[in-house]
Amino acid sequence: MSDRRRAKLLPIDRWPTADEAALSRWFSPVQLGPVKALTRTWIPAMVPWRATDDGFVTDDVIEWYSRFAKGRPGVIVIEATGIRDVPSGPLLRAGHDRFVEGLAKLTRAVKQASRGETKLFVQLIDFLNIKRRPTRESFLGRFLTITPRLRSALGTSFATVPEADVRAHLLSLPDDAVLAVLDEREAEALRFGLRERVTDTHLPHIESLPRVLPALFADATKRCVAAGFDGIELHFAHAYTMASFLSARNTRSDGYGGDRTQRVRLPLEVFHAVRAAAAPSVAVGCRFLADEIIEHGSGVDDAAFFAVEFARAGMDFVSLSRGGKFEDAKQPRIGHAAYPYTGPSGHECMPTTNIAAPGPFGRNLGAVAMVKRALVDAKLETPVVACGGIASFQQAEAVLAEGAADVVASARQSLADPDWFEKVRQGRGDEVRRCLFTNYCEGLDQAHQAVTCQLWDRAKGHADDATVRRTKDGRRLTAPPAAP
Numbered sequence: 001m002s003d004r005r006r007a008k009l010l011p012i013d014r015w016p017t018a019d020e021a022a023l024s025r026w027f028s029p030v031q032l033g034p035v036k037a038l039t040r041t042w043i044p045a046m047v048p049w050r051a052t053d054d055g056f057v058t059d060d061v062i063e064w065y066s067r068f069a070k071g072r073p074g075v076i077v078i079e080a081t082g083i084r085d086v087p088s089g090p091l092l093r094a095g096h097d098r099f100v101e102g103l104a105k106l107t108r109a110v111k112q113a114s115r116g117e118t119k120l121f122v123q124l125i126d127f128l129n130i131k132r133r134p135t136r137e138s139f140l141g142r143f144l145t146i147t148p149r150l151r152s153a154l155g156t157s158f159a160t161v162p163e164a165d166v167r168a169h170l171l172s173l174p175d176d177a178v179l180a181v182l183d184e185r186e187a188e189a190l191r192f193g194l195r196e197r198v199t200d201t202h203l204p205h206i207e208s209l210p211r212v213l214p215a216l217f218a219d220a221t222k223r224c225v226a227a228g229f230d231g232i233e234l235h236f237a238h239a240y241t242m243a244s245f246l247s248a249r250n251t252r253s254d255g256y257g258g259d260r261t262q263r264v265r266l267p268l269e270v271f272h273a274v275r276a277a278a279a280p281s282v283a284v285g286c287r288f289l290a291d292e293i294i295e296h297g298s299g300v301d302d303a304a305f306f307a308v309e310f311a312r313a314g315m316d317f318v319s320l321s322r323g324g325k326f327e328d329a330k331q332p333r334i335g336h337a338a339y340p341y342t343g344p345s346g347h348e349c350m351p352t353t354n355i356a357a358p359g360p361f362g363r364n365l366g367a368v369a370m371v372k373r374a375l376v377d378a379k380l381e382t383p384v385v386a387c388g389g390i391a392s393f394q395q396a397e398a399v400l401a402e403g404a405a406d407v408v409a410s411a412r413q414s415l416a417d418p419d420w421f422e423k424v425r426q427g428r429g430d431e432v433r434r435c436l437f438t439n440y441c442e443g444l445d446q447a448h449q450a451v452t453c454q455l456w457d458r459a460k461g462h463a464d465d466a467t468v469r470r471t472k473d474g475r476r477l478t479a480p481p482a483a484p
């Protein structure tokens with residue numbers, strides 16, 4: 001590794017001995033409602049792009065999670081899994097009973113690989129429609145609705161001319177002139193692709209979300225419980241439907257938007273429906289944002305308020321992420337959809353070594369500590385899961401010692417080396433394959449390609465080199481085995 005790259009690694013003075021690890025907080029048990037996790041180590045949801053195009057579990061999905069399970073973390077959260085029975089590409093789905101068999105195979109495999117020690121949760125997600133960025137020709141020539149407002153913006157001579165003439169005129173205009181007559185949403189649809197919002201209540205399927213979502217989440221929960229999951233994590237984070245209800249940008253006027261008490265109403269109704277649908281032995285909690293990091297978005301005060309509401313309602317854990325919004329995402333290329341991890345808030349969600357001071361490590365911890373403090377002040381003991389640039393034993397131990405959180409999660413470090421929890425437990429921390437935090441993996445996620453780690457292919461001579469499954473372009477699909 002080059003000196004420049006080494007200089008950017010998270011500083012680590014020394015790894016613990018096996019005895020120190022055994023006595024540590026991080027490797028001590030934690031009660032998550034009805035579920036006892038054997039350690040406070042946690043692998044948060046990471047979409048690996050390995051499901052079939054119609055959302056079924058594949059052998060590659062099973063291998064991906066079994067490989068994580070060999071490192072025996074306290075909890076693994078399975079990737080964002082769709083609650084609806086609608087096409088959504090190679091992302092797992094739980095929107096119909098036909099998905100239960102594959103999910104059950106997955107839970108059995110993970111339990112076996114961890115020798116029954118890892119608890120397996122699943123993250124349940126709903127998302128709204130988003131279209132790819134259109135060409136100028138297709139947008140102005142076909143998709144754009146020619147409204148009376150647009151005709152009047154073009155001038156009185158366009159009041160009654162046939163639609164085809166309006167489109168031909170728009171196509172003849174320079175870009176600036178087109179943008180000058182489009183309203184904000186039309187201009188966004190041209191520049192980024194059409195994206196629905198929870199505030200689009202003129203659309204019946206958006207207006208009815210508060211009526212349909214609790215049952216959709218509850219039905220998906222029943223299937224996941226039947227498949228053998230130990231816990232349900234409701235995805236209330238990042239750019240998706242439920243996070244948009246929590247957002248300060250949610251101005252719905254039907255009692256589900258506006259002030260915080262109204263914004264948290266649907267998430268609570270979803271939780272109550274899910275709690276009622278889940279067996280009492282199953283933990284139910286959520287992942288949401290400690291800070292949206294967008295202009296006019298929710299901040300840490302909102303997060304503290306939501307955490308207290310969720311805890312009072314009886315959630316078994318709250319897990320905190322950061323950023324990851326559409327509102328500041330970069331303009332996609334034509335034919336591609338906007339991706340919520342390309343702007344500043346996306347960079348906060350999965351920070352790299354290029355992020356501004358204080359750098360990528362533990363960047364979310366200040367906000368997480370404030371949320372935890374609000375819970376403590378309200379005399380609520382609901383465990384809080386911290387995440388974001390945590391990749392060493394010392395960091396995790398310090399978080400727990402300070403009481404900033406109760407569980408410490410690690411996504412990319414666990415991807416780089418799924419055995420790292422096991423190595424640390426055995427006093428073999430020096431052997432950990434350390435994440436570089438440069439987001440090669442996240443780039444693959446963005447391109448909707450099978451997620452792998454750049455480090456897996458760097459070294460050769462592994463016992464499974466001849467047999468390991470690979471992508472078409474030759475990348476290993478699972479991490480190399482740990483040395484004996």
Ligand SMILES: Cc1cc2nc3c(=O)[nH]c(=O)nc-3n(C[C@H](O)[C@H](O)[C@H](O)COP(=O)(O)O)c2cc1C
Binds near residue numbers: 047287350388389451
């Ligand atoms: C490839 C990839 C896929 C991800 N998929 C999800 C997901 O499905 N749901 C989610 O809440 N977060 C997802 N995340 C975010 C991670 O759970 C985590 O919050 C983020 O990587 C920051 O933690 P880290 O610094 O430990 O990596 C994903 C991250 C990566 C790298």
Ligand code: SF4
Binds near residue numbers: 413416441442453
């Ligand atoms: S590709 Fe590997 S090393 Fe790079 S950020 Fe992702 S997990 Fe870390």
